[in-house]
Amino acid sequence: VKTEIGVGMIGLGNVGSGVAEALLGRREYFARQVGAPLIIRRVAVRNPDKPRSVSLPPGVLTTDVRAVVTDPAIDVVVEIAGGEEPVGAYVLEAIRAGKHVVTANKELISKAGPELLHEAHSRGLDIMFEASVGGGIPLIAPLRRDLLANRIDRIRAIINGTTNYILTRMAQEGLDYEVALAAAQGLGYAEPDPTNDVEGIDAAYKLSIMASLGFRTRVRHTDVQTTGITRLTAIDFANARDMGYVIKLLAVAERLDGGIVARVAPVLVPHTEPLSRVDGVYNAVQIEGDLTGSVLFQGRGAGAGPTTSAVLADLLDLAHAIVLGARERKYWGPDVDVPVLGSEGHESRYYLRFAVQDRPGVLAQIARTLGDAGVSISAVRQQESSSGEETADLVIMTHSAREGVMADALAGIAQLDVVTNIGSFLRVEG
Numbered sequence: 001v002k003t004e005i006g007v008g009m010i011g012l013g014n015v016g017s018g019v020a021e022a023l024l025g026r027r028e029y030f031a032r033q034v035g036a037p038l039i040i041r042r043v044a045v046r047n048p049d050k051p052r053s054v055s056l057p058p059g060v061l062t063t064d065v066r067a068v069v070t071d072p073a074i075d076v077v078v079e080i081a082g083g084e085e086p087v088g089a090y091v092l093e094a095i096r097a098g099k100h101v102v103t104a105n106k107e108l109i110s111k112a113g114p115e116l117l118h119e120a121h122s123r124g125l126d127i128m129f130e131a132s133v134g135g136g137i138p139l140i141a142p143l144r145r146d147l148l149a150n151r152i153d154r155i156r157a158i159i160n161g162t163t164n165y166i167l168t169r170m171a172q173e174g175l176d177y178e179v180a181l182a183a184a185q186g187l188g189y190a191e192p193d194p195t196n197d198v199e200g201i202d203a204a205y206k207l208s209i210m211a212s213l214g215f216r217t218r219v220r221h222t223d224v225q226t227t228g229i230t231r232l233t234a235i236d237f238a239n240a241r242d243m244g245y246v247i248k249l250l251a252v253a254e255r256l257d258g259g260i261v262a263r264v265a266p267v268l269v270p271h272t273e274p275l276s277r278v279d280g281v282y283n284a285v286q287i288e289g290d291l292t293g294s295v296l297f298q299g300r301g302a303g304a305g306p307t308t309s310a311v312l313a314d315l316l317d318l319a320h321a322i323v324l325g326a327r328e329r330k331y332w333g334p335d336v337d338v339p340v341l342g343s344e345g346h347e348s349r350y351y352l353r354f355a356v357q358d359r360p361g362v363l364a365q366i367a368r369t370l371g372d373a374g375v376s377i378s379a380v381r382q383q384e385s386s387s388g389e390e391t392a393d394l395v396i397m398t399h400s401a402r403e404g405v406m407a408d409a410l411a412g413i414a415q416l417d418v419v420t421n422i423g424s425f426l427r428v429e430g
């Protein structure tokens with residue numbers, strides 16, 4: 001019978017400090033919930049001299065990660081350092097040394113989740129990663145447990161707080177992308193190098209994790225077709241609003257005939273959809289199951305508090321299983337092999353914005369090119385050009401068309417002399 005649960009940690013930064021503080025401050029409550037106290041045995045960091053907001057008992061802090069992952073008195077290793085390597089190797093070593101693992105590391109789980117789940121399961125262990133997607137919003141546990149009886153048909157998510165903050169400022173204040181990005185950086189919502197967020201890479205990691213669980217298959221982050229937000233302009237936001245839409249970076253995975261598609265891209269979301277009202281750093285995920293219908297999860301997708309909550313949920317769950325003497329954990333890695341399809345066959349409506357020469361017959365030429373490809377127009381707006389300007393902005397909303405067809409039509413339009421450039425090409429969601 002276990003009288004204490006030994007906890008090892010890799011990382012004592014934003015999230016790690018929150019986790020350590022709660023383990024110390026809520027010790028009695030956690031002990032009652034689990035059936036034994038959780039004791040922090042060792043915490044690995046890079047720099048031992050950094051001032052820390054939480055004070056640990058002497059001898060606990062170390063720079064030797066191997067001392068954490070191999071310590072026989074540690075039952076669960078909590079990895080909140082981040083990055084793929086060297087942390088991935090430490091996690092594997094911890095599992096091989098017989099430890100359960102809790103991690104907040106989306107990159108690691110997106111890239112190596114199935115292997116790590118398999119590695120853990122073969123030893124009667126588990127690796128849990130609620131905090132890797134959506135901060136404190138319960139998403140992984142619902143996909144693992146509560147929605148298990150369903151056939152999941154679709155996951156649609158606003159899953160990156162940085163880009164949602166930038167897009168919200170653009171929508172509400174008419175800011176251009178660079179200005180909104182600088183504001184987000186000033187507030188610490190965007191990193192000095194924002195590439196991972198603004199190019200949609202972070203969202204693709206998170207979507208691949210949710211889609212893999214939802215569809216019980218393996219969806220790699222490289223399977224996710226990813227478009228960032230860097231080319232959006234204030235004009236697109238104004239046009240979208242006038243037509244009853246808002247632009248959001250949406251991560252979508254859905255089941256189609258013959259496979260699934262997964263993509264991250266800025267899209268027009270109708271004002272009537274709940275996801276259109278998820279603003280600022282908030283995240284939301286809508287999951288459609290065949291039995292439940294649509295369920296919506298919403299909350300703070302990052303920050304020390306929410307992420308700490310998710311890490312501790314996993315840790316308490318594992319600690320309780322250990323106290324109960326569980327010798328095995330349910331395998332929850334990929335179960336079937338569902339092909340991931342390209343997007344050519346995917347149908348939706350489109351928002352197109354062109355800079356065109358301001359002279360008669362231009363619209364007719366564009367309409368003919370679209371029509372010849374089989375794309376029909378549902379609405380047209382032309383911004384009056386100010387006197388002296390020779391180009392005008394033409395905005396077209398199409399009826400539903402296949403993406404492959406749309407791409408051909410756009411190639412044709414790009415050839416037209418009267419079209420100066422194709423400014424935007426966005427899907428309309430829903």
Ligand SMILES: NC(=O)c1ccc[n+]([C@@H]2O[C@H](COP(=O)([O-])OP(=O)(O)OC[C@H]3O[C@@H](n4cnc5c(N)ncnc54)[C@H](OP(=O)(O)O)[C@@H]3O)[C@@H](O)[C@H]2O)c1
Nearest residue numbers: 011012013014015045046047080081082104105302303307
């Ligand atoms: N912050 C959030 O809102 C949030 C939300 C969801 C998920 N996450 C994930 O949680 C993880 C941690 O995020 P964070 O914001 O807490 O990061 P952070 O503040 O930068 O903290 C990282 C910690 O890990 C330690 N560390 C890094 N590499 C190490 C190595 N090779 N060996 C030993 N220690 C190492 C650092 O040591 P030093 O202190 O000595 O530098 C630091 O204590 C990341 O995977 C992140 O993606 C964070």
